Amino acid sequence: MPTILLTNALIVTMDDALSVHENGWLQVDGATITALGSGTPPKLPDAEILDCGGDIVMPGMVNTHAHMAMSVFRGLGEDVDDRLYRYILPLERKFVSAEMVRAGTALAAVEMIQGGVTTVADMYYFETEVGHVCAEAGLRAIVGQTLADFAPPDHKDFDEGFARVEELVSLFAGHPLVTPSIAPHAPYSTGRDVMARVAQWSADHPNVPVQMHLAESTLEVNWARETHGKSTVAVTAEAGLLKPNLICAHCLQLDDDDIRLMSEHQVCVATNPRSNGKAGRGIAPVEKLRNAGLPVGIGSDGAMSGNTLDLFSQFAPVSMFAKLLGGSRKPLPAVDVIKMATIEGARVLGLNLKTGSLERGKQADLIRISLAAPRLHPIYDPYSALVFAAMPTDVTHTMVAGRWLMRERRVETLDTRKSVADAVQVASRFKAEMREIDRRS
Amino acid sequence: MPTILLTNALIVTMDDALSVHENGWLQVDGATITALGSGTPPKLPDAEILDCGGDIVMPGMVNTHAHMAMSVFRGLGEDVDDRLYRYILPLERKFVSAEMVRAGTALAAVEMIQGGVTTVADMYYFETEVGHVCAEAGLRAIVGQTLADFAPPDHKDFDEGFARVEELVSLFAGHPLVTPSIAPHAPYSTGRDVMARVAQWSADHPNVPVQMHLAESTLEVNWARETHGKSTVAVTAEAGLLKPNLICAHCLQLDDDDIRLMSEHQVCVATNPRSNGKAGRGIAPVEKLRNAGLPVGIGSDGAMSGNTLDLFSQFAPVSMFAKLLGGSRKPLPAVDVIKMATIEGARVLGLNLKTGSLERGKQADLIRISLAAPRLHPIYDPYSALVFAAMPTDVTHTMVAGRWLMRERRVETLDTRKSVADAVQVASRFKAEMREIDRRS
Numbered sequence: 001m002p003t004i005l006l007t008n009a010l011i012v013t014m015d016d017a018l019s020v021h022e023n024g025w026l027q028v029d030g031a032t033i034t035a036l037g038s039g040t041p042p043k044l045p046d047a048e049i050l051d052c053g054g055d056i057v058m059p060g061m062v063n064t065h066a067h068m069a070m071s072v073f074r075g076l077g078e079d080v081d082d083r084l085y086r087y088i089l090p091l092e093r094k095f096v097s098a099e100m101v102r103a104g105t106a107l108a109a110v111e112m113i114q115g116g117v118t119t120v121a122d123m124y125y126f127e128t129e130v131g132h133v134c135a136e137a138g139l140r141a142i143v144g145q146t147l148a149d150f151a152p153p154d155h156k157d158f159d160e161g162f163a164r165v166e167e168l169v170s171l172f173a174g175h176p177l178v179t180p181s182i183a184p185h186a187p188y189s190t191g192r193d194v195m196a197r198v199a200q201w202s203a204d205h206p207n208v209p210v211q212m213h214l215a216e217s218t219l220e221v222n223w224a225r226e227t228h229g230k231s232t233v234a235v236t237a238e239a240g241l242l243k244p245n246l247i248c249a250h251c252l253q254l255d256d257d258d259i260r261l262m263s264e265h266q267v268c269v270a271t272n273p274r275s276n277g278k279a280g281r282g283i284a285p286v287e288k289l290r291n292a293g294l295p296v297g298i299g300s301d302g303a304m305s306g307n308t309l310d311l312f313s314q315f316a317p318v319s320m321f322a323k324l325l326g327g328s329r330k331p332l333p334a335v336d337v338i339k340m341a342t343i344e345g346a347r348v349l350g351l352n353l354k355t356g357s358l359e360r361g362k363q364a365d366l367i368r369i370s371l372a373a374p375r376l377h378p379i380y381d382p383y384s385a386l387v388f389a390a391m392p393t394d395v396t397h398t399m400v401a402g403r404w405l406m407r408e409r410r411v412e413t414l415d416t417r418k419s420v421a422d423a424v425q426v427a428s429r430f431k432a433e434m435r436e437i438d439r440r441s
Numbered sequence: 442m443p444t445i446l447l448t449n450a451l452i453v454t455m456d457d458a459l460s461v462h463e464n465g466w467l468q469v470d471g472a473t474i475t476a477l478g479s480g481t482p483p484k485l486p487d488a489e490i491l492d493c494g495g496d497i498v499m500p501g502m503v504n505t506h507a508h509m510a511m512s513v514f515r516g517l518g519e520d521v522d523d524r525l526y527r528y529i530l531p532l533e534r535k536f537v538s539a540e541m542v543r544a545g546t547a548l549a550a551v552e553m554i555q556g557g558v559t560t561v562a563d564m565y566y567f568e569t570e571v572g573h574v575c576a577e578a579g580l581r582a583i584v585g586q587t588l589a590d591f592a593p594p595d596h597k598d599f600d601e602g603f604a605r606v607e608e609l610v611s612l613f614a615g616h617p618l619v620t621p622s623i624a625p626h627a628p629y630s631t632g633r634d635v636m637a638r639v640a641q642w643s644a645d646h647p648n649v650p651v652q653m654h655l656a657e658s659t660l661e662v663n664w665a666r667e668t669h670g671k672s673t674v675a676v677t678a679e680a681g682l683l684k685p686n687l688i689c690a691h692c693l694q695l696d697d698d699d700i701r702l703m704s705e706h707q708v709c710v711a712t713n714p715r716s717n718g719k720a721g722r723g724i725a726p727v728e729k730l731r732n733a734g735l736p737v738g739i740g741s742d743g744a745m746s747g748n749t750l751d752l753f754s755q756f757a758p759v760s761m762f763a764k765l766l767g768g769s770r771k772p773l774p775a776v777d778v779i780k781m782a783t784i785e786g787a788r789v790l791g792l793n794l795k796t797g798s799l800e801r802g803k804q805a806d807l808i809r810i811s812l813a814a815p816r817l818h819p820i821y822d823p824y825s826a827l828v829f830a831a832m833p834t835d836v837t838h839t840m841v842a843g844r845w846l847m848r849e850r851r852v853e854t855l856d857t858r859k860s861v862a863d864a865v866q867v868a869s870r871f872k873a874e875m876r877e878i879d880r881r882s
């Protein structure tokens with residue numbers, strides 16, 4: 001790979017000092033950022049040079065919670081309160097296969113690359129397929145094989161589920177981009193004993209991240225109270241699963257004791273504001289969690305729940321929710337939202353030494369954001385512009401580990417048209433089955 | 442003007458029956474929609490034909506509350522709690538002029554045309570300039586001259602303010618696109634006696650819409666309680682200003698008596714979810730208001746508050762807020778959000794006989810939305826796709842009264858580059874003054 005030199009950029013590094021380089025340049029050799037600064041760039045006669053025309057260059061975004069394959073469910077049964085049991089679980093049982101997972105994941109990967117996501121934490125079924133598609137797409141990914149007790153499409157019991165996890169781990173051990181992960185679905189759908197089994201397995205595999213939905217719904221909170229007489233966080237702690245490599249998604253229904261427990265055990269949080277808001281489920285106490293020392297990243301959740309998979313779509317929701325909880329425009333300033341979307345998200349996934357900021361020696365995971373749109377101007381503060389005015393369609397270039405995944409809005413690693421066509425074909429089968437379900441009911 | 446024929450479109454009409462024409466066509470003669478349907482389009486050999494390639498064609502959106510000129514304040518002092526008194530009012534007093542208003546309004550008009558807004562209700566100062574720029578841009582607009590007691594930049598007292606209103610009304614009387622309007626700023630910044638004077642003036646000018654911020658802030662609610670011993674809505678009613686041509690912006694702090702009063706007087710509401718959420722001010726009870734029979738439109742507020750001026754940016758917030766208040770995904774279905782953004786918004790502005798839906802005999806105010814983005818697929822329901830997956834950048838064509846304001850993303854009525862450059866120049870003066878303010882404090 002030749003040296004790549006980005007010049008004439010407004011470089012938003014997200015390093016510890018929050019350095020911003022006006023008229024900045026950045027050098028990439030192989031997979032790595034080897035130098036960056038402002039002013040005159042180094043003379044590199046053999047380098048591939050990209051003049052960024054004053055555009056923003058920033059770390060690629062880290063989507064800390066997604067179900068990529070569910071892109072084929074995007075907008076299905078919107079506004080239908082019981083759609084999970086009426087449509088989604090029956091459709092999953094009938095149609096989710098390795099093939100469907102590949103189709104949905106490819107569409108999601110295209111959307112993420114186009115929207116500036118360079119790292120994603122996924123959990124779903126047939127997760128080896130997700131790993132293969134992400135590797136082909138060139139995305140950095142944590143791929144979590146889900147374990148659940150509700151007859152999910154790829155394991156009839158937990159023994160089979162664990163076998164799938166083992167297969168995933170052996171397949172992607174040492175992969176440069178794809179990290180295998182174990183993903184107990186949620187406390188209520190795993191149960192305390194199986195959570196303890198996961199905790200035990202995790203102790204033997206300390207480098208495998210664990211992902212779980214936590215404190216997401218009233219159903220879950222009631223299960224914990226009724227079955228164990230305590231909060232769902234306390235049940236999880238009792239099972240030994242609250243640990244530094246646990247990525248907790250949602251975290252809506254928490255009291256101060258729960259937050260203290262999570263803080264003591266140094267877990268990480270993935271907040272999904274658009275998904276939670278759209279479901280009317282509640283608002284995560286993001287400021288409280290961060291003030292308790294917990295890193296909080298941002299997730300899109302599945303397209304079934306949040307519809308879009310970029311992080312720009314999450315910025316206004318996560319900001320508004322914090323400001324509404326605080327009753328002022330002060331909480332969660334724009335710069336903190338960009339932190340959560342980059343370096344703090346990387347910390348949530350245990351990848352902060354590799355990605356999440358533009359620094360010498362880190363992986364070259366970066367995006368260029370065009371400032372051509374009138375909607376972005378004037379700019380008093382680049383963080384405010386990124387959080388409240390930029391759109392995923394402003395991303396023109398996406399690079400992971402020194403490889404261009406998109407240039408001038410053209411995705412280079414996947415077939416965009418095919419990804420849409422394949423997903424539309426899956427959707428046509430879903431639509432026929434939904435008509436059948438509606439007819440029967 | 443030649444006949445224009447749009448073909449091969451998914452036409453989302455927003456008529457009373459919510460007709461959707463697959464493989465639809467629509468005929469425009471002069472300013473008017475003369476026919477539409479699905480299947481084989483009429484043979485019109487002299488027509489200008491636009492093959493929409495299966496894209497969505499829908500009514501242009503109605504932004505029911507904006508301060509267009511404030512685009513030059515976009516993102517200024519984001520997250521600073523006292524920025525209104527610290528920066529904005531001093532900057533307005535020092536810099537707001539006819540020239541600045543033209544610059545800010547032009548930038549806003551470009552953004553609105555690019556984002557699919559075809560009708561806007563504006564209130565600010567030097568409002569004749571706003572009217573001129575909207576007329577030049579080709580936007581349908583209600584332009585409201587603001588009246589306020591805090592030494593605003595264009596009138597030292599209410600007599601001068603009323604003189605400005607009279608000038609505006611005489612200048613735009615009978616204009617095909619621009620409707621003049623009177624805009625008392627808010628109950629607390631106008632006072633009961635002046636509200637009564639506005640009500641009297643309004644009785645003499647029944648076709649002039651009245652716009653006012655109402656029940657927006659704790660400051661206002663406290664003012665009403667302390668000064669008049671009742672709610673701000675009750676004070677407004679007492680002044681005689683609660684009337685069918687009153688467009689009430691924000692409406693956050695309302696109790697059931699207020700809503701009953703507003704319903705009895707048949708006022709209209711403009712909700713601004715992104716602005717309200719970002720300020721941490723609260724959530725408007727949109728479902729309650731609509732259930733009480735009040736039409737509710739969607740507004741962007743000024744770019745200072747909401748940052749973007751399209752309505753797509755408001756769709757997730759307005760939806761999430763209703764669903765969070767209701768504790769379920771059922772409230773305010775996607776189709777209702779699109780109603781609010783089109784025909785219901787037009788009703789709020791008293792323009793529903795002219796615009797807000799695609800029907801024979803109505804003005805040809807419409808937009809084409811590209812379905813090229815993978816992010817939009819699959820589509821189970823066009824309303825869900827529009828509300829939760831579409832972006833303002835998907836709008837390719839914008840037409841008002843049969844005139845193309847944008848084709849293939851190229852704005853045809855205003856100089857896009859100049860609008861950005863002029864606004865950036867204004868912003869540079871603001872930045873210098875802000876440094877001075879910070880130095881002094």
